[in-house]
Amino acid sequence: MAGIVSFFRTAYRKSDKVNERVIAIDAGNSRIKIGLLDRTAPTGNRPACHRDLVVPLGEPVPFDQLTNWVKQSEVPVVQVLLSGSNPPVIEEISALCEQHHLPEPCQVSRQLPLQIHVDFPDKVGMDRLLNAIGINAARPAERPAIVVSCGTACTVDLIDGAGVFCGGSILPGFEMSAKALHHYTALLPRIPVEELSEAPSNGLGKNTRAALQSGLFWGQVGAVRELIQQLSESLGAHQATPDVYLTGGGANLLSTQFPDAILEPHLTLYGIVLSALHQRSGHP
Ligand SMILES: Nc1ncnc2c1ncn2[C@@H]1O[C@H](COP(=O)(O)OP(=O)(O)O)[C@@H](O)[C@H]1O
Numbered sequence: 001m002a003g004i005v006s007f008f009r010t011a012y013r014k015s016d017k018v019n020e021r022v023i024a025i026d027a028g029n030s031r032i033k034i035g036l037l038d039r040t041a042p043t044g045n046r047p048a049c050h051r052d053l054v055v056p057l058g059e060p061v062p063f064d065q066l067t068n069w070v071k072q073s074e075v076p077v078v079q080v081l082l083s084g085s086n087p088p089v090i091e092e093i094s095a096l097c098e099q100h101h102l103p104e105p106c107q108v109s110r111q112l113p114l115q116i117h118v119d120f121p122d123k124v125g126m127d128r129l130l131n132a133i134g135i136n137a138a139r140p141a142e143r144p145a146i147v148v149s150c151g152t153a154c155t156v157d158l159i160d161g162a163g164v165f166c167g168g169s170i171l172p173g174f175e176m177s178a179k180a181l182h183h184y185t186a187l188l189p190r191i192p193v194e195e196l197s198e199a200p201s202n203g204l205g206k207n208t209r210a211a212l213q214s215g216l217f218w219g220q221v222g223a224v225r226e227l228i229q230q231l232s233e234s235l236g237a238h239q240a241t242p243d244v245y246l247t248g249g250g251a252n253l254l255s256t257q258f259p260d261a262i263l264e265p266h267l268t269l270y271g272i273v274l275s276a277l278h279q280r281s282g283h284p
């Protein structure tokens, strides 16, 4: 633990002079999130993100645009850092980066600046761990955090006041749930996620479409609310009430029902950059 705390201190001390950037790539199960970020960050902050884009899986990565980011950057772009929840896609993009003469691609290893208290740390999705690392970089001291990552799957994870990843829950995300209702039934239509903001405000669907919108939207809201409560209660009485952070493609929609939650669209990208910094500095 002391090692991790001192890593963050040392990394930030080194970072007073921000003179290099990286491209960070988070390959998910539905979309690839890409950002141009500072390689380091000032004390108590995440690395600044200067450009970002999202590519749905199956669509081509706009390598020309990434090449332009590199050319137009005021400071050198020294690496492409890759991670996420989709290892085959990470491998594929890594190879393509080399073909397109982008800076050296480098996959984030599991030697992470994070304490992980679960049964099988190596089995936890990298996205969940990277989100925790992103949170730890700017979380108020001693304040626990709950990260709701509303992606293909929705994950609700607890980080305690000492910054330890304690585990959490995995449930189907908005789109997966909508697809499943259509796929496994004879009569239910496919509801696009863009329609979920039209879910009846009292939950009372008066036709099939509205009933589906209602179930998909309020079902997810209710599940997340319940999980936040359970994870909060799992903390000892000596710990403060956790702050709730929302990230992932469904975060904006979910945020309408969680007014106190903090939106963090680039959380996984921050985790990627901070982990690579840790690994570069030779920490075990
Ligand atoms: N307009 C939207 N409204 C609600 N949910 C959305 C919307 N757009 C995307 N999503 C949700 O976000 C998910 C993709 O988010 P993302 O964080 O990129 O996932 P992943 O990391 O798994 O690729 C989709 O599967 C869908 O559930």
Ligand SMILES: CC(C)(COP(=O)(O)O)[C@@H](O)C(=O)NCCC(=O)O
Binding pocket: 028, 029, 030, 085, 123, 124, 125, 126, 127, 128, 149, 151, 152, 153, 154, 155, 170
């Ligand atoms: C739960 C996930 C599918 C979420 O990935 P995402 O939907 O964000 O692409 C991913 O974190 C994963 O594959 N996890 C492995 C199992 C685990 O985290 O315990």
